[in-house]
Each structure stands twice: as structure tokens, then as C-alpha cells.
Amino acid sequence: MSVYESHKQHLRKLLSLADLSTDDLKQFSGVEEKLTSHQRQKLAKTRFTKIVQYREEQLQYFAYILENCLFMLWRHLEYYLIHCVPVNQQTSTYPSQNRRHTQLRRLQDLTGISHSSFGESDADSLPDIDRQLLMGVTSDDIETLKQTANSAIHDSILKKIQKIDQEYCKSRTHYSFVEALIRRVRRLLRLNTGS
Numbered sequence: 001m002s003v004y005e006s007h008k009q010h011l012r013k014l015l016s017l018a019d020l021s022t023d024d025l026k027q028f029s030g031v032e033e034k035l036t037s038h039q040r041q042k043l044a045k046t047r048f049t050k051i052v053q054y055r056e057e058q059l060q061y062f063a064y065i066l067e068n069c070l071f072m073l074w075r076h077l078e079y080y081l082i083h084c085v086p087v088n089q090q091t092s093t094y095p096s097q098n099r100r101h102t103q104l105r106r107l108q109d110l111t112g113i114s115h116s117s118f119g120e121s122d123a124d125s126l127p128d129i130d131r132q133l134l135m136g137v138t139s140d141d142i143e144t145l146k147q148t149a150n151s152a153i154h155d156s157i158l159k160k161i162q163k164i165d166q167e168y169c170k171s172r173t174h175y176s177f178v179e180a181l182i183r184r185v186r187r188l189l190r191l192n193t194g195s
Contacts, residue, residue, distance in 0.1 A: 003055060003058055003062060007055035007056065010048055010052050011052055014045065014052055017045055018041070022037065022040070059168055066178070067177060067181075070161065070178060070181045073185060074185050074188070077185060077188045077189070078188060081142070081145070081149075081188055081193075086137055086138050086139040086142055087136035087138060146192060153185065165178040
């Protein structure tokens with residue numbers, strides 16, 4: 001938000017360059033030697049133009065990062081609140097589904113490592129964090145996520161993101177993409193966390 005405010009402030013100064021005082025022109029031109037007012041305005045205009053271009057580029061990167069982070073948040077919430085099967089939950093009584101679950105790699109498994117490839121002695125020698133990764137997501141983890149999701153992702157954050165999207169990102173990003181993601185995150189939180 002501060003980058004956006006700074007960008008607006010520099011843009012206003014660039015547009016009102018003729019109205020700036022001589023002291024402001026001295027400060028913004030960056031030159032201490034004696035120059036005419038016209039030369040100082042020219043230097044200040046060049047400097048402000050570069051600053052505004054830099055801020056616009058920076059805002060484009062931030063908008064891209066914001067979109068991707070919001071997308072990843074939505075996908076993770078969707079997976080863990082709707083699709084994730086905890087490791088301590090009973091598996092299906094149908095043998096064909098049990099076989100399929102052992103063949104597919106689950107997201108909470110380590111890449112390329114299945115539970116069956118580790119023996120008990122191997123799992124005991126791993127650090128605590130790796131042992132937790134091998135165990136996967138438990139139903140307690142999912143319940144903790146459901147309980148803490150609303151306090152971590154509260155409505156004021158989503159409103160700020162929406163405000164940034166409406167003020168700046170609208171012309172530079174996919175039309176209504178951020179709004180759709182915000183609606184989906186809110187819906188997931190409302191339906192799956194009880195608020």
C-alpha cells in the first residue's frame with residue numbers, strides 16, 4: 001500500500017511541477033549548483049519521470065505477486081479444507097480404492113518417497129520435522145486450520161486486497177481475477193470453518 005501511495009504522490013508532483021517553489025525544485029533536481037528555474041524544472045521532471053516509471057514497474061510486480069499469492073492461498077485452502085484425506089482417517093473398505101491410494105503420491109508425502117519405502121528404524125533416525133512430513137496431515141491439523149483460518153485471513157485483509165485491485169491492478173491484471181479469488185476464499189472460509 002505504501003508503494004502505491006508513494007507512486008500517487010510522485011505522480012501528483014510530476015503533474016504540478018510548474019507550481020513547485022524554488023526550494024522544492026532545488027531539492028528535487030538533486031543539483032546544488034546555480035541553475036535557472038527552467039533548468040531545475042527540467043532536471044526535476046526527468047527525475048520524477050524516472051521515479052514514476054520505476055514505481056509503476058514495481059507496482060506491476062507487486063500486482064503479479066499479489067495475484068499469485070492469493071491464487072495459491074485459495075488452492076491450498078480448497079485442498080486442505082475439502083479434498084485432503086487425513087492419514088489417521090479410516091480408508092475405504094473397497095480393496096480397489098485402497099490399492100489406488102497406495103499407488104498415488106499424496107501432496108503431504110515427501111517427493112518421490114512413499115510411506116512403505118521407509119522402515120521403522122529409518123523413520124526413527126530422521127529429525128522431528130522430517131518425521132512429521134512422513135506422517136502427513138492429521139485430522140487434528142485440519143481442525144487447527146479450520147479454527148485459525150478466520151483469524152489469520154480476516155475480512156480486513158481481503159478488503160485491502162480488493163481495494164488495491166480496484167485502484168491499481170484493474171487495468172494491469174486479468175479482469176475480475178482477484179475479485180473471483182477473494183469470493184472463493186471467503187466462501188471456503190464461510191462454508192468450512194463455521195463462520
